[in-house]
Amino acid sequence: xxxHRNTGRGRSIAAGPVIVVLAIAVIVAAVFGWFQLxxxxxxxxxxxxxxCVEGSAVLTVAADPDISGPIEKLADRFNExxxxxxxxxxxxxxxATASSEVRSNLNSGIDNWDTALGDRPGLWIPQSTADVxxxxxxxxxxxxxxxxxxxxxxxxxxxxxxDAVDAIGSSWADLVRLQRDSQALGLPEWGGLRLxxxxxxxxxxxxxxxAAIAAGVRGDPATALTVEQASSKELVSAMxxxxxxxxxxxxxxxxxxxxxxxxxxxxSGPGAPIHAxxxxxQQLASTDSSTLTAxxxxxxxxxxxxxxxxxxxDETSTRAASAFVEFVRQPDGAQTFRDAGxxxxxxxxxxxxxxxxxxVTDALLAVLRNPVLPRRATVLLDVSxxxxxxxxxxxxxxxxxxxxxxxxxxxxxxxxLGLWSFSEDLDNARPxxxxxxxxxxxxxxxxxxxxxxxxxNAAALTPESGSYTYASVLVAYADAxxxxxxxxxxxxVLITDGxxxxxxxxxxxxxxxxxxSDPARPVQVDVVLIGDGTDASAFADVTAETGGTxxxxxxxxxxxxxxxxxxxLY
Numbered sequence: 114x115x116x117h118r119n120t121g122r123g124r125s126i127a128a129g130p131v132i133v134v135l136a137i138a139v140i141v142a143a144v145f146g147w148f149q150l151x152x153x154x155x156x157x158x159x160x161x162x163x164x165c166v167e168g169s170a171v172l173t174v175a176a177d178p179d180i181s182g183p184i185e186k187l188a189d190r191f192n193e194x195x196x197x198x199x200x201x202x203x204x205x206x207x208x209a210t211a212s213s214e215v216r217s218n219l220n221s222g223i224d225n226w227d228t229a230l231g232d233r234p235g236l237w238i239p240q241s242t243a244d245v246x247x248x249x250x251x252x253x254x255x256x257x258x259x260x261x262x263x264x265x266x267x268x269x270x271x272x273x274x275x276d277a278v279d280a281i282g283s284s285w286a287d288l289v290r291l292q293r294d295s296q297a298l299g300l301p302e303w304g305g306l307r308l309x310x311x312x313x314x315x316x317x318x319x320x321x322x323x324a325a326i327a328a329g330v331r332g333d334p335a336t337a338l339t340v341e342q343a344s345s346k347e348l349v350s351a352m353x354x355x356x357x358x359x360x361x362x363x364x365x366x367x368x369x370x371x372x373x374x375x376x377x378x379x380x381s382g383p384g385a386p387i388h389a390x391x392x393x394x395q396q397l398a399s400t401d402s403s404t405l406t407a408x409x410x411x412x413x414x415x416x417x418x419x420x421x422x423x424x425x426x427d428e429t430s431t432r433a434a435s436a437f438v439e440f441v442r443q444p445d446g447a448q449t450f451r452d453a454g455x456x457x458x459x460x461x462x463x464x465x466x467x468x469x470x471x472x473v474t475d476a477l478l479a480v481l482r483n484p485v486l487p488r489r490a491t492v493l494l495d496v497s498x499x500x501x502x503x504x505x506x507x508x509x510x511x512x513x514x515x516x517x518x519x520x521x522x523x524x525x526x527x528x529x530l531g532l533w534s535f536s537e538d539l540d541n542a543r544p545x546x547x548x549x550x551x552x553x554x555x556x557x558x559x560x561x562x563x564x565x566x567x568x569x570n571a572a573a574l575t576p577e578s579g580s581y582t583y584a585s586v587l588v589a590y591a592d593a594x595x596x597x598x599x600x601x602x603x604x605x606v607l608i609t610d611g612x613x614x615x616x617x618x619x620x621x622x623x624x625x626x627x628x629x630s631d632p633a634r635p636v637q638v639d640v641v642l643i644g645d646g647t648d649a650s651a652f653a654d655v656t657a658e659t660g661g662t663x664x665x666x667x668x669x670x671x672x673x674x675x676x677x678x679x680x681x682l683y
Contacts, residue, residue, distance in 0.1 A: 165202035172433040174207045175234035178315070179396060180262060180419050181209035183453040184238060187441045198433045205437055211314040212239035219253040219424075235430040236437060237422040240317035240393075243324070245422055247471030255431050258420035261441050262455035264393035266321045266415040267407040268308075269374060271381040273300060274388050275406040284412045285322070286329025289351045292364070293527065302383045308355065309377070309387040310481060313369035321415035322391035323477050324469040326355065334413045338469055343476035349485055350525035352477060356484035365481040370396060378402050393417045395454040413466035419455075485683040487527040488602040491551045492517065492682075493589045494574070495609035497536040501576035502610070505670030509643055512669035513608055514571045516678055521567050524683045526555035529598060532567055533589055537579035537614060544581030544615065545588060548574075551596060581615035582607070583622040586655070590626055590636060597634035604661065606681050607640045611647030623654050630659070637661035639681050643669050 176184045188205040196203045208231055215237050218227050226233035238261065239245060245258055268278065277298045283291065291297045291306035298306060310319045328334035330351045331342060342348060356364050366373070373390040374397070380386065381404050395417075397407050421441070423434040440446065447457040469477070494517075500510040507515075517532075524530060531551025540546040548570040549558055558566040589605045597603050617625075630636070640652045640663040649663050656663045662681075666673040 167200035170201035170203050170429050172205045173232045173234040174236045175210040175215050176207055176238040177212045177240040178209040183449045187446050191440050199429045201429050203433045212244040213314055216244050216247050219248050220250050235424055235426050236434040238419055241417045241468055242420050243320050243468035253425055255423045255425045258422040260418040261421050262450035262457055263416050263418045264395040264455050266318050266391055267394055267409045268389045269392045269397045269405045270389035272406050275408040278408050283410050284329050285325040285410045289355050293354050307388040308364050309373045309390040310365045311368050311370045311373045312365050313367050315370050317417055318370055318391045318393055320474050325415045325466050338473045340472045340476050343473045346523055349480050352480040353484035353525050356481045374400055378404050398454040413464045415466045485525055487525050489529040489598045490604045490606050490682055491531040491589050491593055493533045493605055493607045496534045496574050496577050497580035498576050499610050499612055504668045509669040510576055516675045518568050520678050520682045529553050534574055535585035536577035537581050545585040579614040580612045582609055582613040583617040584615040587625050591629045593636040594631055594634050603636045605638050610643045641677055
C-alpha cells in the first residue's frame with residue numbers, strides 16, 4: 114500500500130491588509146495625540162492666564178475719609194474674587210485721604226504726585242463732584258466720574274436751634290439773615306445764628322453749603338454761578354455778613370467738620386461759640402450724637418455725591434479702576450453703603466443743587482476768609498480851591514469823586530456811609546456841609562436810595578475857596594462818636610490835598626479830639642493825602658491818637674487812590 118508523508122507546511126496570510134490596518138492605527142493615534150496636544154496647549158494657556166503671566170498689579174484707591182470704611186470692605190470682597198486684568202493679578206488697596214490733598218496734588222501736575230501721601234492712586238473717590246470741579250489739571254481724569262454713594266448736606270444743631278430754623282421755614286439763603294438779626298430765630302436767649310463754616314482739610318460740606326446759600330441769595334439756584342456773579346456786590350455782601358457771628362467772631366475757621374461737631378456737642382447752649390455747622394447726614398450719623406439734630410433748609414439740596422474718578426494712567430490701571438467701580442456699584446455694594454449711613458437713591462424734596470465750578474468755590478471762600486466787614490464811616494471830602502488842580506485830564510475833585518463812587522457800589526448793604534464836604538464858609542458860617550447823613554446803605558435818604566444820594570451829591574460838588582480842615586475834622590469826629598455803632602469799625606475818612614487855613618492849630622485839634630473821645634465809643638480818623646507835596650506828619654498825631662492811619666497817593670488819577678479808599682470803606 115502506498116503511504117502519504119506529512120511535509121509540515123501551513124497556509125500563508127497576505128501582507129497588504131495588515132499594512133492598511135497598521136497605517137490606520139497610526140493615523141488614529143496621531144489624530145488623537147494632536148487633539149490631546151491642542152487641548153493641553155489650550156489648558157496651559159488658560160492656566161497661564163490664571164497664573165497672571167504679566168505679574169501682579171496694585172490699584173491704589175484714594176478715598177475721602179468719610180467713605181473709606183465701606184470702600185475698604187468692598188475692596189476686600191473684590192480681592193477675594195482673584196481679579197485678573199490684562200494678565201495681571203490685581204489687588205485693590207484703599208487709603209483714606211482728604212479730598213483737598215488729592216485735588217491739590219492733581220493740580221500740581223500729573224507727574225508731580227507727592228509721594229508723602231503714598232503711591233499715586235489710580236482711582237479717587239472724593240466727597241463731592243465739587244472736588245472734581247476744582248481740579249484744573251483735567252488731563253489727570255480719565256472718563257466721566259460716577260457717583261457710588263451720596264449724602265445730603267444738612268445743618269447739625271442743638272434741638273432748639275434746629276426746631277427754630279425748621280419752624281420758620283428757613284431756606285439756605287435765610288441763614289444770612291439769621292446770622293445778622295439777633296431776633297430772627299425767635300430765641301432771645303440764643304441771639305443770632307452762629308454758623309460755623311469749617312475750612313480745614315475737609316471743606317466739602319462747607320463748600321456745598323456756601324454754594325447753596327449763594328444760589329439762594331442770587332435767586333436762581335437752577336443756573337450755575339459764575340465767578341463774576343460770585344464777586345458781585347450782592348453776594349460779596351451776603352458772604353461778608355455770613356462770615357461774622359453776633360459775637361464778632363468769624364464763621365470760617367481752619368478746623369475740620371468733625372472738630373466743629375465736637376465743639377458743638379460739648380457746648381450746645383445759648384452761650385456756645387457756634388450754634389450750627391453744615392455736615393453730611395452720614396457725618397452726623399457717624400458721630401452718634403445725642404445732643405445734635407439734623408435740619409435741612411428749604412430749597413434745592415446740596416449733596417455730597419462721592420463720585421468715583423478714574424485717574425489717567427496705563428491701560429491696566431484704568432481698566433482695573435473701572436472694574437472695581439462696576440463692582441462697588443452692584444446691589445451688594447449699595448447695601449454696604451446704606452449700612453454705613455449713605456444713600457444710593459435720588460434725593461427728593463426740592464431737587465439737588467448742582468455743585469459749583471472750582472473757581473466759583475474759590476471766589477466764595479475767598480470772601481469768607483477776607484470778608485468785607487460792615488462799618489460806619491463818614492467821608493469828609495476836601496472841596497477847597499486846590500482840589501480843582503487838573504491831574505490826568507480831570508480835576509483832583511472829579512478823580513476823587515470817581516474813586517469814591519466805585520467804592521460806594523461795593524460796600525455791603527449793612528455798612529453805614531455818609532458824605533460831608535468842607536472848605537471855608539461852605540454852609541453859611543460853617544466850613545463843612547452834610548451832603549448825605551451817615552446811615553445804612555440799605556436805608557434810603559428820604560425817598561432816594563442811599564447809593565443814588567451819595568453818587569448824586571458827590572458828582573455835584575465843585576471846588577470852593579479856602580480849607581478849614583482841622584475844624585471840620587473835629588465836628589465830624591464828634592458826630593461819629595455820637596452815632597457810634599457797636600461791633601464794627603467806626604471812622605472818619607478824611608480826603609484832602611493837605612492845606613489848612615483854619616485858626617485851629619494841629620495841637621489844639623489834638624487836644625479837642627481827646628476831649629471829644631469816648632473809650633467806650635472808639636472812632637478812628639483815617640487820612641488820605643493827595644499829592645507829593647502834602648505833609649503826612651501834620652496828621653500823624655491825630656491818627657495815632659484815634660487809632661487810624663495816614664497815607665499819601667501821588668496823584669488823584671492814580672489807582673492807588675481807589676485801592677486805598679477800598680481798604681478804608683470796606
